[in-house]
Amino acid sequence: MSANVLTFFSQQLLRWHDPAARPLPWKGIRDPYLIWISEIILQQTRAAQATPYYYKLTERFPTVESLATAPIDELLSLWQGLGYYSRARNLHFSAQMIMNEHGGSFPKEYKDILALKGVGKYTAAAIGSFAFDLPYPVVDGNVIRIISRYFDLDLAVDSKEGLAQINRLVQEVFVAKKAAAFNQAIMDFGATVCIPKNPACDTCPLQEHCLSFTNKTQALRPIKTKKIKRKTRHFNFIYLHTDDAVYIQKRTEKDIWQGLYQLPLFEGEAFSKKTALKKEVKRSWENTFGLEPIFTHKQLLTHQIIHCIVWEAKLINTSFDKIVDALWIRKEDLSQYGFPKSLTLFLQDNSLI
Ligand code: SF4
Structure with missing residues (x-):
């Protein structure tokens, strides 16, 4: 992979990004607790639907302690309509974990954030970078789509090899010194430009080196093999x-x-x-x-x-x-x-x- 293609991606993405665009109530905040709440809600929920729940939950539970000491039934009742209730149960469990194991202070190290129940690598990277500038890139469905299109990857992204390749490439384009800015930029880019259907290639700042654009394979990327059995x-x-x-x-x-x-x-x-x-x-x-x-x-x-x-x-x-x-x-x-x-x-x- 030529260095030019990699640096072009990072530079263009950061240049393109306007932190004030796409305003969301949790954007730009540094409080790890509030970021955590927003990221857990956003795990299976779109931003527009997440917003009223974010306000409702942070108003009722403004601190880790208030969440840890609340009855779980109250949290589940407020969570009603969001679905995937294990997220709420994990939040409650982890709030108690923060009280018991970290004296009520949100953990600052990546491994400790990752150890919280319900927090995977993506969420730990988001909290770590936004709150503490920890150098971890976020990798979720949006990022997988962007990377697999930009590099026109023909490996299935739900295979071990495919995901390993994505992770390698993300590390190569990631700007560790600007972790928070990079992560926010790639999230916004996936939500507004390189979207799942009809990506805005005509106005895309990455178009010049995007291999899917050159090969006209945008609609075919990312490749997935497994079908969910219900x-x-x-x-x-x-x-x-x-x-x-x-x-x-x-x-x-x-x-x-x-x-x-x-x-x-x-x-x-x-x-x-x-x-x-x-x-x-x-x-x-x-x-x-x-x-x-x-x-x-x-x-x-x-x-x-x-x-x-x-x-x-x-x-x-x-x-x-x-x-x-x-x-x-x-x-x-x-x-x-x-x-x-x-x-x-x-x-x-x-x-x-
Ligand atoms: S050119 Fe199109 S496919 Fe390529 S990164 Fe931009 S929006 Fe995505």
């Missing part, structure tokens, strides 16, 4: 309620949505049929009658497809006062609990939250 699951939720209250459960199993709340669940395709489900519901709650599907939703997760049906079961002669079960929640209190997306939509549709 497992299909059928969730049948039972909406068991009185005039005042709804029966909910906490998801405690090590599974998706751990720590969130749900309506009682019968999982399996067999239970998507009324007769089979009715038998099970009757076995669990004798004082129910009727069973009707009142809401359906299909939720796509990275590795799973969830078919949800909410069935309404009616109760005989039961009022909220007579039921002595901790999981009967007053309808007006439902908004204090975090639910998975499908159930949030159901509760919103029924004006319950």
Whole structure:
């Protein structure tokens, strides 16, 4: 690789970058805690959707200590709608780790940042460079796309060799002395110029040496081989309620949505049929009658497809006062609990939250 091509990339990228362009609330800040919160939210969320959550979370939890000492249910409830709830659980866990192992001060060394739960190399590089000028380049999907186009790489980027090649090239174009500026520039470049579909090649500052541009292979880069296999699951939720209250459960199993709340669940395709489900519901709650599907939703997760049906079961002669079960929640209190997306939509549709 000629040195000219490598230095051209770095110089042009830094020259092109305007730190004031694409303003975002977490951009340019040096507080590692706030950067950490923003980076965790951004792991699976676009900037526009992330912004109100960033404000909500940092307002309620302005310090590591406030996050570490908050009940996890409160964090999960605020996280509602963002999905990938393990991010919130990891944030909470790591905040406690910072209190216990670092005396409440955010760690300053790359290895210690990387040791926090939920923090991978990308996030550690972002926090380390933005807060402490640590010389680590960020490598995420955007960076992989830019590099594989600029160098027109024909190795699959989801193979070990392909990723190793990307990492090597990133190290070569990275400007360690300007780590924060370089990382911010490449993030902005991937979000605004070398975007996944229809990159703005005509006005691109890297065009002169971009091999994909020369070879007209932009649309073919990066190459990926693996297709994500998704497992299909059928969730049948039972909406068991009185005039005042709804029966909910906490998801405690090590599974998706751990720590969130749900309506009682019968999982399996067999239970998507009324007769089979009715038998099970009757076995669990004798004082129910009727069973009707009142809401359906299909939720796509990275590795799973969830078919949800909410069935309404009616109760005989039961009022909220007579039921002595901790999981009967007053309808007006439902908004204090975090639910998975499908159930949030159901509760919103029924004006319950
Ligand atoms: S010329 Fe096009 S493909 Fe190449 S880096 Fe620029 S935007 Fe990306």
